[in-house]
Amino acid sequence: MIQMKMPGVTVYQSTLMKTTSTLIETPDCLIVVDPGWLPDEIATIRRDVEIIRHDRPLYIVYTHAHFDHILGAYAFKDAIAIASRRFIDVDQAAALEEVQNFNDEYYIESPVLFPNITHVIDESETTLTIGKTKLIFFLTPGHEATHLSFVVMPLHLLVCGDYASDVEIPLIEHDSNEYLTTLELLESFIYEYEIKLLIPGHGHICDVRTEMIERLHLSYDYILALRAGKESNWSPSWQRTSFMSRLHEKNKRQVKKEQSEQLARRQYD
């Protein structure tokens, strides 16, 4: 279940959808990101937190409000919780219904609750300083509207959430134009903060800067092709399954919807 462990960072990989959960340890605090999915997996992360905690404050960051990223909230009710402004404004009942449906389908009896956010991120480049640890948050919509990513210094870590995956295609559930802007932003962080480790929400971590950039460029090219009504070259590492093809068709519908809305707006103007 552990995908990668190095001093200060443990990346867990769920059995489901290669979803990552991250535990960051600095002399000042512990930071958990998107703990998921299964009860045993969530309990393991919580146990590991307690083993190394030694009275340090515990933070939890939710990158976005998709149900697979919030369903572990029940195990971290005591943590200082961070998410975007849009995250707390989301239709919480709808998000919780998805968690409940998942639990019901697999006879899981975990509590279902929406994270109680104590630190709301209103704008990009909001910095939270805890001793010598700096967390720099950026709003990164596109995949989903509430999305944020953050950099951890001095670890030179980029927790990007559901971007830069090496296993799945870019999933555009919010807006393709904002998705492209976010990809540009993420690329600029890699240079600006000399990122040594990139952690995507699904798939494998990346510790080679040229490969980080390549992942972002592959996503960029994929979306540009979609918007031009063309088929793009898929990254060789993106899964070629019927499930992924369905997500690709969903992306096409999303881009078509955006284009017809844009056209309608232009005609109205």
Ligand SMILES: [Zn+2]
């Ligand atoms: Zn997501």
